[in-house]
Amino acid sequence: MTIADSAPAKAIAASPADILRRNQELYDNVDSPVWHLAVYGPVFGGARYINMGGDALVAQLVDTLALRAADPVLDLGCGTGDLAARLCSLTGCHITGVEINARQAARARQTAHGLTHGRLDIEQADVTRWSSPQKFKAVYSIDTLMLVMDWPAFLRTARQALAGPGGAFVATVILDNGLNEFQRHAFWEEDGFIGLVRRSDARNLFTEAGFGRQQWKSCDDWAVACLSRIEAALHAEQKPIRRAVGDAAWQNWVEMNATYLECFRSGKMVYAMVTARP
């Protein structure tokens, strides 16, 4: 893999209010038909995950974090709560999910009510401003860091929440591996990616936050498989999707999905998983 870490990328000018507004535009409506028809159904068998790892990622989390019944676990950016609920069902662990978006937090609370194994508690908060007196055996954050401008504050929350040196923080993140300014702007405008960093910068930020031991691995095969399924579903389900969201929105989904596929296939973007320990 080539890593284009040399030229520093120009920061995108966005205020916290811009980021929150973008978040609401994107995540308030993730129950719309296009999400069900193009993503949740065909890619995740109905689970409302907004990540590119799906079942393989779930298995990896259970294994790496060694989750057991009643373990206290923290999910930073828990979305609909479906991923946390799956981990609860598989292991009986007790997850606290932190989610900035009010509607996502409400969805996650509803998800939690349906649990028959384990426990899921939801807090609506910005992870960069959140802390808890409770300590956790494990912390994870899936497909969220690229939406965050203040990585140091986000990583500080993760580090402070870990119970001891034996605990681990697992995160998946999309890294910039040579995107141009036009592409970086498009990913901010379309998907709210304000935190696209290079791999070397990501490593340094984790180290500075107190994660001295890090294992990074590329999960681009997961990303390409996920995006290929979405591409197929956007075409197979094109009629009901166009009827529900309109021709322009369908076309935009097709074009953005193709852009992601091109970026992962060419290596300009990397889907990475890090297991970080103090």
Ligand SMILES: C[S@@+](CC[C@H](N)C(=O)[O-])C[C@H]1O[C@@H](n2cnc3c(N)ncnc32)[C@H](O)[C@@H]1O
């Ligand atoms: C791409 S979704 C992933 C959701 C979930 N982790 C999953 O795998 O299905 C990212 C989620 O992180 C939330 N998020 C973004 N920035 C956040 C922040 N600073 N604090 C808390 N949640 C945040 C978003 O609102 C969104 O629900």
